[in-house]
Amino acid sequence: MFAIINNLKKPLIESLIAVLIGFLGGAILMVAFGYDPILAYSALLRGSVLSIDGILESLANAVPLMLTGLTFAIGVRSGYFNVGAEGQAYMGAIGAVIIGSAISLPPGIHLVIATLFAMLLGALWSLPVSALKAWRGVHEVVSTIMLNWIALFLVRYLIEYHYYEPGRAERALPALQTARYDVLGASLTSIIYVTIGFTLFTYFLLWRSTIGYELRLTGSNPEAARYVGVSSVKVIFLNFFIGGLAAGLAGASQVLGRPPAWTIYKTLGNVINLGFNGIGVALVGRNNPVGIIFSAIFLGILSYGARFMQYQGIDPDLTVAINGIIVVSLSLPELYTLIKRFVAGGR
Amino acid sequence: MKKFRRLRSFMIGAPLLVIVLYVLGFLGIEPIHLLETSFMAMTPLILAAIGETLNERSGIVNIGLEGIFLVTSVTGVYLAEVTGNGIGGIILGGALIGALIGFFFGLISTYGRAAQVIAGMGLNLIGLGLVPFLMMAFWAFPGIHIFDPDLRIKTIDIIMGDHVFRLSPITLFAVICVILVDALLYRTLLGIRIQAAGEKPEALDVAGFNVNLTRLLASTICGGLTGIGGAFMPLGWFGGLVKEITAGRGFIALAATVFSGLDPVLAAISSFIFGFSEGLAFTFMVTPGVKEAIPYYFVNMIPYIVTILALAFIGSKRFPKALGKPYIRE
Numbered sequence: 001m002f003a004i005i006n007n008l009k010k011p012l013i014e015s016l017i018a019v020l021i022g023f024l025g026g027a028i029l030m031v032a033f034g035y036d037p038i039l040a041y042s043a044l045l046r047g048s049v050l051s052i053d054g055i056l057e058s059l060a061n062a063v064p065l066m067l068t069g070l071t072f073a074i075g076v077r078s079g080y081f082n083v084g085a086e087g088q089a090y091m092g093a094i095g096a097v098i099i100g101s102a103i104s105l106p107p108g109i110h111l112v113i114a115t116l117f118a119m120l121l122g123a124l125w126s127l128p129v130s131a132l133k134a135w136r137g138v139h140e141v142v143s144t145i146m147l148n149w150i151a152l153f154l155v156r157y158l159i160e161y162h163y164y165e166p167g168r169a170e171r172a173l174p175a176l177q178t179a180r181y182d183v184l185g186a187s188l189t190s191i192i193y194v195t196i197g198f199t200l201f202t203y204f205l206l207w208r209s210t211i212g213y214e215l216r217l218t219g220s221n222p223e224a225a226r227y228v229g230v231s232s233v234k235v236i237f238l239n240f241f242i243g244g245l246a247a248g249l250a251g252a253s254q255v256l257g258r259p260p261a262w263t264i265y266k267t268l269g270n271v272i273n274l275g276f277n278g279i280g281v282a283l284v285g286r287n288n289p290v291g292i293i294f295s296a297i298f299l300g301i302l303s304y305g306a307r308f309m310q311y312q313g314i315d316p317d318l319t320v321a322i323n324g325i326i327v328v329s330l331s332l333p334e335l336y337t338l339i340k341r342f343v344a345g346g347r
Numbered sequence: 348m349k350k351f352r353r354l355r356s357f358m359i360g361a362p363l364l365v366i367v368l369y370v371l372g373f374l375g376i377e378p379i380h381l382l383e384t385s386f387m388a389m390t391p392l393i394l395a396a397i398g399e400t401l402n403e404r405s406g407i408v409n410i411g412l413e414g415i416f417l418v419t420s421v422t423g424v425y426l427a428e429v430t431g432n433g434i435g436g437i438i439l440g441g442a443l444i445g446a447l448i449g450f451f452f453g454l455i456s457t458y459g460r461a462a463q464v465i466a467g468m469g470l471n472l473i474g475l476g477l478v479p480f481l482m483m484a485f486w487a488f489p490g491i492h493i494f495d496p497d498l499r500i501k502t503i504d505i506i507m508g509d510h511v512f513r514l515s516p517i518t519l520f521a522v523i524c525v526i527l528v529d530a531l532l533y534r535t536l537l538g539i540r541i542q543a544a545g546e547k548p549e550a551l552d553v554a555g556f557n558v559n560l561t562r563l564l565a566s567t568i569c570g571g572l573t574g575i576g577g578a579f580m581p582l583g584w585f586g587g588l589v590k591e592i593t594a595g596r597g598f599i600a601l602a603a604t605v606f607s608g609l610d611p612v613l614a615a616i617s618s619f620i621f622g623f624s625e626g627l628a629f630t631f632m633v634t635p636g637v638k639e640a641i642p643y644y645f646v647n648m649i650p651y652i653v654t655i656l657a658l659a660f661i662g663s664k665r666f667p668k669a670l671g672k673p674y675i676r677e
Contacts, residue, residue, distance in 0.1 A: 029477075033484035081464055132655070137663025139605065141410055141464070145598040146651040157644035276475060279468055315483040320476025324414075327469030331461040 011286045014336045015295070019284065022326035026318060040309045048305030056186035060258065062300025063188075063195045064089065064271075067250035068278025069296055070202055071243035073287040075140075077206060078239035079219035084129055084144030085247040086275025087151030088122040092251025093264045093271050094155045095121035097163050097172045100179035100256050101263065110178040115194070115252055122248020125151060126240040133240075134233045140240075148275070152268065159266045172255075174262040181257040191257030196293065198249060202242065203289035215239055250274055273320055277303065280323035283330045299323065352608075356616050364623075371627075374637065379510045381623075381630045386518050387584045388629075388650075389622030391416065391576030393521040395600035396607070396614040397528045398449075398569030403609055404532060405565035406545035406558075406669045407456050408463050409449070411470025413597025415570055416577040418474050419445045421481045423578025424494055424588050433500045437517065437578045445574015446567050453566025457559035460673035471597070479590055492588040500583040515583045517575070522615070524572065529611040541565055545667030548674040558674040573597075595651065602654045608664040617657075624653035 027037035048054045068085040075082030099105075100114035125147060132138035159172045181189035206212035218225040218235045226232065254270050255263055264271055281299050285291030302323075306316035329335060368378045395412045402409050422444045427436025452470060455461040479489065486492050502513040532538040540561050543551040548558040580596075581588040599621050607613035628649040631637050638646075 029480065033481075035484075081468075083468060128655070132659055136659045138655075138658045141468075142598055142602045142605065142658060143655055145595055146602075146655045149595045149651045150648045153644040153647045157642055160644070161642065273475065276472055280472065283465070313483065313487065315479040315489065317476045317479040321473045321480060322476070324469045324472030324474070324476055327472055328455065328461075328466050329469075331463075331466035331469060332455060332459050333462065334460065 010336055011291075014330070015284045015286065015291075017335055017339055018326045018329035019298070021329045022322045025325035026322040029318065029321070030314065035312055035314055040312050040314055043308040043311060044302070044305035047308030048301045053186045054304070056184070056188040058301040058304045059192060059297065060186065060188040060300070061304045062296040063192050063257070064250035064253050064274045065277055065281045065299050065303070066195050066199055066292055066296035067246045067253070068275045069281030069285060069292040070199060070246040070278075070289060071250075071275070072279050072282035073285070073289065073292060074202060074206070074215070074239050074243045074246070076282065076287045077219045078215040078235055079222060080133070080140055080236070080239060082126075082129075082144060082240060082243050083141055083275070083279065084126060084147060084240070085243065085250065085278050086273075087144070087148030088125045088244045088247035089251035089271055089274050090148075090151040090155045090268060091125045092118040092122040092248030093255050093268075094158050094163070094172070094251075095119075095248060096175065096179075096252035096255035097159075097263065100175040100252075101173035102163060104176065105178065107178040110176070111181065111256065114175070114179045114256055115249065118252030118256075119245045119248040122246075122251060123241045123244030125248075126244035127237075130237040130240045134236045155264075155268065156266055159264070164266075165263070169266075171261065171265045172263045175256050179256055180259075180262060183259055187259045189257040189259070191253050195249070195253065198246065199289045199293055202246070205242070206289070211238065247275060247278075250278075273317075277320065277323055280327050283327055352610070353612050356613060360616060360620075374634075376630055376634050376637070377510075379507060379512055380633075381626050383513055383626075384629045385619065385623040385626030386514060387622075388625035389619050390515060390518045390521050390583070391579055391596055392600045392603055392618035392622055393525060393615050394576035394579070395569075395573040395597060396603040396618050397525055397611045398572035399601060399604040400607065400609050400611050400614050401528060401532065401541060401565045402569040403604065403670055404545050404667060405541045405562045406548060406667055406672065406674070407453060407562050407566050408467070408671045409452055409456075409470075409566065409569060410464055410467035410601060411448075411452060411474070411597075412573050412600050413593055413595065414467075414470035414472070414474030415445050415448050415573040416474070416580070416593040416597045417471075417478045418448065418481075419574040419577030420580050420588060420592050421478055421485070423574075424492065424498075424581050425481070425485050427498045427578075427582055428494060431498075433498045433582045436498065436582050437500070437575055441574040441576075441578025442571045443574070445577060446571035449570015449573070450563065450567040452570065453563040456566065457562050457673060460675070463671050482588070482590065490590045494581070494586075494588070496586065498582065499586050500579075515579070517579045517583045520575075525611050525615040532611060537561075537564075542667075544674075545669055548669050549677075552674070552676060562674075573600075576600075599650065599654050602658055605664065606657055606661055609666070620657065621650060621654055625650045 030037040048058045071085035095118035096114050099117045129140055129143045132143050133140050163172045165171055165173050181191040183189050214230045215235055251271055281296045285295035302319045306319040372378055419441045423436045423440035426440035427433050455466055456463050502515050505512040540556055544558050544561045551558050580592050603614055603617035603621055606617040628646045631646045
């Protein structure tokens with residue numbers, strides 16, 4: 001037991017330090033441009049964690065972040081830098097609209113098929129990335145980012161030409177009653193159970209199955225993996241595919257599981273940046289599915305609470321920059337040692 | 348080998364371009380307008396791609412070019428307004444701010460021993476969040492800002508028959524930078540040191556030169572060049588600023604660097620190819636007959652599809668041995 005706690009201590013403290021640096025960076029930016037950081041942060045926390053509705057909304061925000069965080073984490077665990085969750089989430093969202101809004105099916109089945117189709121569309125969007133990586137050696141960062149932009153225009157096209165809501169052309173058709181997850185309170189729906197289920201599933205897949213072992217071995221020691229005969233092509237396709245399923249579900253969650261709109265806007269405003277914020281979620285959660293559950297809730301609080309900073313005139317996207325500062329801090333391998341030395345030297 | 352590859356690119360590229368322009372002419376596409384837009388689109392790509400070439404040659408991989416583009420597009424416009432001069436914005440808000448970001452990135456990649464790909468992605472996230480924040484802080488209006496047209500960089504107008512070809516002086520500057528960076532890399536002692544820092548840092552160290560300082564310098568130059576490209580987008584090209592102004596160009600520039608196999612001249616040619624694909628998209632959007640037939644959304648995808656296909660076509664290239672690895676003396 002003590003061993004586990006000791007193993008967890010360093011990564012936990014590192015994540016906490018990085019988060020603190022992130023908030024500090026945000027505060028410096030606010031001061032530099034004449035805002036009051038104490039006022040802004042207290043508004044953020046008051047809005048997000050000091051009321052039942054705020055907590056429920058923060059959890060609802062955490063749902064897609066948990067999934068896009070998983071996409072990135074599975075990639076890192078397998079040795080790949082998958083930043084394609086962004087576009088795959090767009091595809092998942094439009095997939096949910098295609099089945100959930102535009103087709104009538106019996107209750108129960110409708111929700112299941114809409115969810116699965118959205119996940120599959122997200123995963124299909126990862127196939128070019130895998131093929132280019134496996135057979136042409138194209139770096140996944142460039143191919144995923146290009147596919148994110150292609151997905152953006154494709155989804156906007158599909159909304160404008162095929163799936164717009166009559167009379168409200170700025171958004172897609174909302175999900176039908178039969179394709180909506182039950183509302184648990186505020187805008188949190190039962191899709192959070194599906195999300196946590198999927199997160200735990202990836203945990204068991206990665207740490208309790210042969211396939212998961214092969215993925216992690218490739219990620220931590222590619223030479224050894226090749227030596228014991230793990231197929232790198234299989235690892236590439238599998239890790240990007242599972243990541244795509246998660247990102248597709250993240251997109252679907254904004255349509256099938258997010259009142260009051262139950263749909264996406266042509267600007268994709270309610271899906272945009274979910275994938276990129278997932279990078280921070282994965283890193284703060286130490287690329288571990290269980291850690292990601294907690295880090296996603298943290299980022300959910302941050303992203304929901306951000307809207308309350310607007311009363312001070314601060315753009316809520318500042319939290320994306322704070323997330324970026326956290327990511328940069330976590331890229332430093334000796335953060336813990338540096339801080340420890342600094343604290344010891346300060347005494 | 349290097350000379351052969353460059354010569355081959357020119358020999359294949361130049362006639363191909365003439366043929367493509369000729370065929371497109373039949374479709375009713377104005378070749379002068381197409382080239383003009385391609386040159387505009389090429390400019391930020393060249394600047395970032397040759398900067399990244401220097402950077403990767405020295406052993407640092409910075410995938411945060413998009414983040415630098417994003418930040419400097421806003422600071423460029425703001426400082427142009429403060430100084431009352433477009434060039435002032437390019438120098439202070441573009442080159443200087445970009446160089447500062449590049450310096451900081453170099454610092455954490457060398458002395459901080461950072462995982463560079465993660466740090467680069469973090470830089471992109473910072474840019475993504477900082478743009479709306481800064482726009483709100485500077486102009487108290489979300490997402491879009493139109494500035495005084497007098498701040499735009501004046502173009503050099505070349506009269507060709509009954510058409511005017513508008514060339515930005517920044518484009519000329521970018522081409523001069525290609526020649527300078529090429530000379531720096533292959534013909535100076537510093538260039539040899541930069542190459543050594545990427546290939547065999549321990550040899551450079553034994554020879555008595557500081558590996559980390561060499562890399563820091565390359566990263567700072569890369570940031571400065573990329574920053575000029577970022578400030579150029581609103582000031583020299585679009586004449587306005589929107590939140591999504593960079594549209595993934597940082598990553599297209601990264602693709603151009605990879606596509607060229609880390610050669611400045613080939614990186615410039617790659618940038619022209621990707622810029623041309625963007626010019627094609629912009630021209631399609633305004634060409635009667637074409638704009639009705641193909642939805643604008645599909646035209647918008649062209650540069651990204653071309654980038655993917657280009658990378659798929661060349662496959663993987665050889666990179667410096669110590670690329671992405673912090674130098675730790677044993």
